[in-house]
Amino acid sequence: TYVLTCAGLGGASEVTSVVVNVGPPPGPTLSANITTIALGGSATLTWGSGNATSCTASSVEDTNWAGGRDIAGGTQVVSPTATSTYSLTCEGLGGASEVTNVVVSVVPPPAPTLTSDFATIALGGSATLTWGSGNATTCSASSVQDASWNGTRSTAGASQLVTPSVTSIYRLTCEGLGGASEFTEVTVTVGPPVAPTLPASFTEMPLGGSSTLT
Numbered sequence: 001t002y003v004l005t006c007a008g009l010g011g012a013s014e015v016t017s018v019v020v021n022v023g024p025p026p027g028p029t030l031s032a033n034i035t036t037i038a039l040g041g042s043a044t045l046t047w048g049s050g051n052a053t054s055c056t057a058s059s060v061e062d063t064n065w066a067g068g069r070d071i072a073g074g075t076q077v078v079s080p081t082a083t084s085t086y087s088l089t090c091e092g093l094g095g096a097s098e099v100t101n102v103v104v105s106v107v108p109p110p111a112p113t114l115t116s117d118f119a120t121i122a123l124g125g126s127a128t129l130t131w132g133s134g135n136a137t138t139c140s141a142s143s144v145q146d147a148s149w150n151g152t153r154s155t156a157g158a159s160q161l162v163t164p165s166v167t168s169i170y171r172l173t174c175e176g177l178g179g180a181s182e183f184t185e186v187t188v189t190v191g192p193p194v195a196p197t198l199p200a201s202f203t204e205m206p207l208g209g210s211s212t213l214t
Contacts, residue, residue, distance in 0.1 A: 001019050001020075002018050002020065003015060003016070004016050024051045025050070025051065025092060025096050025098055026050050026051055026090040026092040026096060026098045027051055027098065028047065028048065028049055028088045028089070028099070029047060029088075029100060030045060030046070030086065030088040030101065031045070032044065032046075032102050032104050034104075034177065034178055035103065035105060036106075036107060036177055036178075037104060037105070037106055037107070037176075037177045037179075038106070038107055038109045038110060038135060038176030038178055038180035039081065039109040039176075040176075040178075040180035041079070041179045042077050042078060042079040042178050043077070043178055044075055044077050044078075045076050046074075046075045047075075047088050048073040049069075049072070049073060049090050050092075050098075052071050053071065053093060054068065054071065054091050055069040055088055055090040056069065056088070057088055057089075058089065059084055059085060059086045060084075061083070062078055064078060065078055065086050069088065071090070078104065084103070084104050084106070085101055086101065086102050086104065087099055087100070087101045088101075107176075108134075108135050109134075109176055109180045110133065110134045110137075110175060110176040110180060110181070111135060112132065112133055112134055112136060112139060112173070112174040112184045113131060113172075114170065114171075114172045114184045114185065114186045115129070115131075115186060116130075116186045117130075119189060120188070120191055121190060122190075122191050122192065122193055123165065123191065123192060124193050124194070125163070126161050126162065126163045127164075127188045128159050128160070129159060129160050129161075129162055129170055129186065130157070131153060131158065131159070131172050132157040133155040133156070133157055134176075134182070135176050136174035136175060137155065138152070138174065139152065139153040139155055139173065139174040139175075140152050140172075140173050141153050141173075142173065143169060144168075145164060145167070145169065146162055146170070148162060149162060153172065155174070162188065164188055164190055167189045167190050168187070168188050168190070169187050170185065170186050171184070171185045172185075198213060198214070199213070199214050200212065200214075
């Protein structure tokens, strides 16, 4: 309460007062559903304004997080290309201002590898596929031509024997933090089956005779 007392001639006096109510500060909140993502991935920022009358977003590294924000709160998906600090500044009645930050770190993207010991096999033959996952959190295998390759694969890497009946494309798709995804492929070509020939110059001969095998 603020009081002002004024006195006039002859001792006349008057008093007036005003009350200024003080409420809670703005109290903004800002969080990320994931604070480390792989390059190419994304995170969802969620904000609230507390007791604010206005809010503004800012980031030096990611200009997509900029400008006014709804004091009712909300969410925004961000896909930074480098580690970024996201700030939310909210102002309350009387100019009271508070800032909150969240950092989203960016790590290398997944880098799957897939090789075959044979690029071409004869029909009925086999090839060994060997894979690695790079910086992935999950990996899955797929092939339109050879269903034996389909399904999840260990991020630790391993190998698998395949025996395609037709030329087949084998794909490995790996996902990193924040949903970043990369794939790689290898093709195993299937040629004609082995067709050995063994002709003899004579298929019938007297005892003691000879025949030439080619």
